[in-house]
Amino acid sequence: MSVSFVILLSVLAGIAHRGSKVSVSLAALQLGANSFMVGVLAALYAVFPLLLAVYAGRISDRIGVRYPILLGSIGITAGLVLPALHEGLLTLFLCPTLIGLGHIFFHVSIHNAVGSIGGAAERAKNFSSFSLGASVATFIGPSLAGFTIDALGFRPTFVVLALISLVVVLLALAFPRLVPPRGEHHDDKQARRALDLLKEAPLRRTLIMSGVTLTGIELFSFYMPVYGQSIGLSATRIGLVLSSYAAAAFVVRLLMQELARRFTETGVLTGSLFIATATYALFPFLSGVPMLVLTAFLLGLGLGSAQPLTIMLTYHHAPPGRSGEALGMRLTVNKITQISIPLVFGGIGAVFGLAPVFWANAAFLLAGGIVSVKDLRAYARKPGAP
Numbered sequence: 001m002s003v004s005f006v007i008l009l010s011v012l013a014g015i016a017h018r019g020s021k022v023s024v025s026l027a028a029l030q031l032g033a034n035s036f037m038v039g040v041l042a043a044l045y046a047v048f049p050l051l052l053a054v055y056a057g058r059i060s061d062r063i064g065v066r067y068p069i070l071l072g073s074i075g076i077t078a079g080l081v082l083p084a085l086h087e088g089l090l091t092l093f094l095c096p097t098l099i100g101l102g103h104i105f106f107h108v109s110i111h112n113a114v115g116s117i118g119g120a121a122e123r124a125k126n127f128s129s130f131s132l133g134a135s136v137a138t139f140i141g142p143s144l145a146g147f148t149i150d151a152l153g154f155r156p157t158f159v160v161l162a163l164i165s166l167v168v169v170l171l172a173l174a175f176p177r178l179v180p181p182r183g184e185h186h187d188d189k190q191a192r193r194a195l196d197l198l199k200e201a202p203l204r205r206t207l208i209m210s211g212v213t214l215t216g217i218e219l220f221s222f223y224m225p226v227y228g229q230s231i232g233l234s235a236t237r238i239g240l241v242l243s244s245y246a247a248a249a250f251v252v253r254l255l256m257q258e259l260a261r262r263f264t265e266t267g268v269l270t271g272s273l274f275i276a277t278a279t280y281a282l283f284p285f286l287s288g289v290p291m292l293v294l295t296a297f298l299l300g301l302g303l304g305s306a307q308p309l310t311i312m313l314t315y316h317h318a319p320p321g322r323s324g325e326a327l328g329m330r331l332t333v334n335k336i337t338q339i340s341i342p343l344v345f346g347g348i349g350a351v352f353g354l355a356p357v358f359w360a361n362a363a364f365l366l367a368g369g370i371v372s373v374k375d376l377r378a379y380a381r382k383p384g385a386p
Contacts, residue, residue, distance in 0.1 A: 002178045003114065003117050003126050003129060003130075005171075005175065005178040006110060006113050006114060006117070006130075006178075007114075007129060007130055007133040008133075008171070009069065009073075009110065009168050009171060009172065010110050010130065010133055010134065010137070011133045011134070011136055011137045012137075012164055012165070012167055012168045012171075013073060013076060013103075013106055013110075013137075013165060013168050014133075014134055014136075014137025014138065014141060015137045015140050015141040015144065015161075015164050016076060016077075016080060016141070016161045016162070016164045016165040016168075017076065017099065017103060017137075017141065018137055018138050018140075018141025018142055018145075018221070019140075019141035019142065019144055019145035019157070019160075019161045019164075020079070020080060020095065020096070020099055020141075020145075020158075020161055021042075021045070021096075021141075021142075021221045021222060022141070022142045022145040022146060022149075022221075022225055022235075022238070022239060022242065023083075023145045023149065023154060023157050023158060023161065024041055024083075024092055024095055024096055025038055025041065025042075025222055025225040025226065026149060026154070026225055026229070026235055026238075027083065027087075027092055027154045028041055028089065028092050029225075029226065029229055030154070031087075031088070031089055031092070033089070035223075035226050035349035035354065035357075036347055036349065038222060038223075038226055039222070039347070039349070040093075041092060041093065041096055041222075042096075042218065042219075042221075042222040043340075044093060044096040044097045044100065045096040045097075045099060045100040045103075046100060046334075046335035047097060047100060047335075048097065048100045048101040048104055049100050049101075049103065049104035049107075049331055049332075049334075049335040050332060050335035050336060052101075052104055052105075053104055053108065053328040053329070053330075053331035053332040053335060054325055054328040054329055054332055055328070056068065056104050056105045056107075056108045056109070056324075056328050056331075057108045057112070057323075057324035057325040057326065057327050057328025057329070057331075058324065058325050058328070059105070059109075059324075060105075060108055060109040060112045060324035061112070061321065061322065061323065061324040061325055065109035065110070065112050065113040065116075065324075066172070066176060068105040068106065068108070068109040069105075069106055069109045069110060069113070069172055070169065070172045070173065071102070071105055072102045072103060072104070072105035072106030072107070072109065073102065073106055073165060073168040073169045073172060074102065074169055075098055075099070075101050075102020075103070075105070075106075076098075076099050076102040076103055076106065076165045076168075077102075077162055077165040077166050077168075077169060078098050078102070079094070079095045079096070079097070079098030079099035079100075079101075079102065080095065080099065080158050080161045080162035080165055081158070081162045082094050082095050082098070082158075083095050083154070083155065083158045084155050084156075084158035084159045084162055087154065087155055095158075104331065107331065108324055108327050108328050108331060109324070111130075111311055111315070111327050112323055112324040112327060114126050114127060114130045115127070115315040115323055116323075125257070127308055127311060127312045127315075128253065128256055128257050128308070130308065131253045131256065131305070131307070131308030132250060132253050132254065134249075134307070134308070135246055135247075135249040135250035135253055135304065136246075136250065137246075138243075138245070138246035138249060139243045139246030139247055139249075139250065140243075140246075141246075142221075142238075142239045142242035142243050142246070143239040143240060143242070143243040144160070144161075144239075145157055145161070145235075145239060146234075146235040146236045146237075146238055146239020146240070146242075147235075147236055147239060148160055149235040150234060150235045150236045197318075197319070197322070197325065197326055197329050198329075200317060200319070202313075202317045203314065203317040203318065203326060206310055206313040206314050206317060206330070207314070207329060207330050207333045208333070208368075208371065209269055209273075209306075209310055209368065209371075209372055210307075210310035210314070210330050210333060210334055211333045211334050211336065211337040212273065212337070212364065212365060212367075212368030212371075213269070213272070213273065213276075213303055213306035213307060213310060213368070214307070214334040214337060215337045215361065215364060215365075216273075216276045216280065216299075216303050216306075216361060216364075216365050217303055217306075217307065219357070219361050220242075220245065220280075220296075220299065221242065223349070223354065223357055223358070224238065224241060224242055224296070225238050225242075226349070226354060227283070227284075227354050227358075228241060228292075230354060231287045233289065237289050240289070240293060241289070241292045241293055241296050242296065244293040244294075244296045244297045244300065245296040245297065245299055245300035245304075246300060247297065247300065248296075248297040248298070248299070248300025248301045248304055249300040249301075249303070249304025249305075250304070251300075251301070251304070252300070252301050252304040252305050253304055253305055253308065256268070256305045256308065256309070259305065260309070265309045265312065265313055266313075266372070268305055268309060269305075269306055269309050269310070269372060270369060270372040270373055271302075272302045272303055272304075272305055272306045273302070273306070273365050273366075273368050273369035273372055274302075274365075274366070274369045275298065275299075275301060275302030275303075276299055276302035276303045276306075276362075276365045277362050277363075277365040277366040277369060278298075278302075278362075279295050279296075279298045279299040279302060280299070280358050280359070280361050280362035280365060281358070281359060281362040282295055283295060283358045284354065284355035284358050284359065310330065311327070311330070314326050314327055314329075314330045315327065344360075348360060
């Protein structure tokens with residue numbers, strides 16, 4: 001089993017997934033959608049993940065990660081093919097729905113695969129390398145989508161993204177031995193409820209922090225294009241602003257192991273929330289591309305390490321044999337916020353404009369930072385905690 005191969009699959013799928021979010025947002029705006037409708041499209045990415053995340057985790061625990069990765073990639077490809085074949089709001093609504101369905105099986109299983117390779121001593125290194133790959137995908141996806149939209153249009157952009165996702169399918173079929181076949185075994189007959197995972201206090205706190213940080217990441221992916229268009233930026237420039245976030249995320253993830261060693265994973269997570277709060281509050285005051293790129297870079301420094309840290313902590317705090325299920329529960333919490341927050345903030349944007357969307361999310365992240373400070377103090381009383 002190969003960490004490098006698993007990371008390659010993740011990078012390719014991530015490029016298609018991230019690129020689709022820019023493409024769907026801008027295509028909807030071109031067809032006359034308002035910010036509330038963009039919020040609905042953002043929420044559709046999370047509908048099936050909300051309903052099926054825990055189930056997807058159980059599947060990866062029971063039958064292994066190979067087939068969920070393969071089938072999930074097929075679902076992502078199918079979602080991208082639809083708007084390539086027909087331009088219209090109906091296909092734009094189906095696109096994120098199908099991508100979300102495929103992505104949830106791929107996403108949970110790929111994380112479970114990374115955690116299952118090697119022992120506990122190698123886990124931090126594996127997740128750190130995995131997060132760097134995710135940064136590469138987050139950098140390339142928006143930029144590729146922006147450049148292709150400006151050069152060729154929306155339908156060719158969806159074709160390009162679909163072909164990238166198809167490569168994941170072909171690689172998974174061609175090299176099945178490079179994907180870990182199965183994680184830890186557990187007793188399937190043992191009565192277990194997903195909600196029992198929430199009784200684990202460290203895991204519960206990690207899940208809350210994961211939902212808060214993902215809200216900051218996802219809203220930036222969707223509302224930066226809306227804001228950029230409102231101030232007259234081209235798709236290429238919007239893609240560059242989004243990619244500057246990814247570049248910063250790559251930088252901070254290079255330093256993540258050292259930062260976590262010095263300040264603990266929870267300490268780094270707490271700091272990231274406060275940095276993200278400040279940058280979100282600044283965005284509505286900016287209109288020039290250089291300042292937007294700089295502020296997005298600061299946001300990337302803030303939230304770039306948050307996602308891999310919550311994945312690592314979730315895997316660490318999961319009960320034996322239930323890592324996939326715990327990762328699925330993490331995504332369920334994430335998707336609850338991913339569905340509700342864009343709809344709420346999209347309504348705010350439609351009525352009051354885009355500035356309150358950024359400020360409301362800054363307040364949300366600030367509240368998460370305050371909660372995380374309490375969590376940090378609890379960890380300080382337990383020197384052995386990660």
